[in-house]
Amino acid sequence: MAYEMILTALADPTRRAIFEDLRGGGRTVAALAEGRSVSRPAVSQHLKVLDLAGLVEVRQEGRSRIYSLRRGGLAPLRTWIDRMWDDALTAYAEEVARQTEDMANAKPGDQVD
Amino acid sequence: MAYEMILTALADPTRRAIFEDLRGGGRTVAALAEGRSVSRPAVSQHLKVLDLAGLVEVRQEGRSRIYSLRRGGLAPLRTWIDRMWDDALTAYAEEVARQTEDMANAKPGDQVD
DNA sequence: ACTTTCCGTAAGTTGTGACTTACGGGTAAG
DNA sequence: CTTACCCGTAAGTCACAACTTACGGAAAGT
Numbered sequence: 084m085a086y087e088m089i090l091t092a093l094a095d096p097t098r099r100a101i102f103e104d105l106r107g108g109g110r111t112v113a114a115l116a117e118g119r120s121v122s123r124p125a126v127s128q129h130l131k132v133l134d135l136a137g138l139v140e141v142r143q144e145g146r147s148r149i150y151s152l153r154r155g156g157l158a159p160l161r162t163w164i165d166r167m168w169d170d171a172l173t174a175y176a177e178e179v180a181r182q183t184e185d186m187a188n189a190k191p192g193d194q195v196d
Numbered sequence: 197m198a199y200e201m202i203l204t205a206l207a208d209p210t211r212r213a214i215f216e217d218l219r220g221g222g223r224t225v226a227a228l229a230e231g232r233s234v235s236r237p238a239v240s241q242h243l244k245v246l247d248l249a250g251l252v253e254v255r256q257e258g259r260s261r262i263y264s265l266r267r268g269g270l271a272p273l274r275t276w277i278d279r280m281w282d283d284a285l286t287a288y289a290e291e292v293a294r295q296t297e298d299m300a301n302a303k304p305g306d307q308v309d
Numbered sequence: 310a311c312t313t314t315c316c317g318t319a320a321g322t323t324g325t326g327a328c329t330t331a332c333g334g335g336t337a338a339g
Numbered sequence: 340c341t342t343a344c345c346c347g348t349a350a351g352t353c354a355c356a357a358c359t360t361a362c363g364g365a366a367a368g369t
Contacts, residue, residue: 087209094207095327096200106283112346125328127347146336146345152284157277164270164277170219171265208357225316238358240317259315259366 085137085159092136097121098129102138102152109142109151198250198272205249210234211242215251215265222255222264 093099101115112130116123130150133139138156142149206212214228225243229236243263246252251269255262 087212090203090207090212094203097327099200099203103280106280106286113344121327122329123345124330124347128327131347148346152280154284157280161274161277161281164274167216167219167265167270168274171267173219210357226314234357235359236315237317237360241357244317261316 086163088136089138089157089160092132092138095129097125098132101126101129102133105139105150105152109149111147111149113147115150199276201249202251202270202273205245205251208242210238211245214239214242215246218252218263218265222262224260224262226260228263 093102097119100119104110104115112123112127115130116126119126130139130141134141136156137159138153139150140153142151206215210232213232217223217228225236225240228243229239232239243252243254247254249269250272251266252263253266255264
């Protein structure tokens with residue numbers, strides 16, 4: 084239920100750039116918007132999506148809100164990838180098994196490449 | 197250059213469902229389309245995107261094309277996640293260091309929570 | 310040769326989401 | 340209290356991508 088939102092959130096280039104900018108540490112919305120080609124409200128909307136996906140967290144500090152990476156935010160995505168990886172290996176092994184089985188059932192002397 | 201395409205490819209629910217279906221082993225386009233709520237050409241277009249992202253591979257077999265998961269296709273995404281993970285830890289450690297430094301510079305007896 | 314099957318692509322439609330500007334609510338400063 | 344700053348949200352615009360149907364090519368069957 085969570086990795087879908089993460090994938091959707093990280094698919095957009097602007098949003099991904101914002102996310103990657105936060106590697107440098109917590110930043111304000113204005114700081115994230117400056118130097119970028121989009122308006123500040125756009126950045127605010129992107130941050131909302133990243134927040135709902137559990138990728139960032141907010142900390143109020145005076146009149147400015149500091150956004151920073153949320154620890155373990157990418158964990159659900161990583162788990163999904165690992166499971167896909169394992170299943171892919173299993174599927175591949177089964178396919179090999181099927182092929183060798185076919186070869187065993189084949190009459191000796193049949194053409195093989 | 198590669199993980200961006202992977203994220204874009206996996207963001208779409210239909211395309212992700214097709215990708216996950218391939219965990220069971222190689223399938224034809226018609227087999228992937230049946231039971232789904234989209235037409236066969238739509239599935240074909242999705243498979244093209246997945247192919248460009250390096251996530252699947254095709255094997256011609258008679259008049260049907262068998263699509264299957266490409267081994268290591270998710271590797272670039274996993275690498276990117278790991279790097280983000282490490283950078284997040286570094287950023288967090290630096291932030292903690294900054295805070296403890298501030299506390300050391302503060303006058304003894306200052307309010308702390 | 311004709312038909313059927315399996316598929317990719319072209320062309321056109323439509324919903325969605327990434328933007329914009331406008332506005333209003335808080336908080337610090339004067 | 341007024342001003343200035345930082346920010347979220349509402350409303351509206353617009354491009355794009357996810358679909359559809361229609362078509363054509365390529366391989367196998369009759």
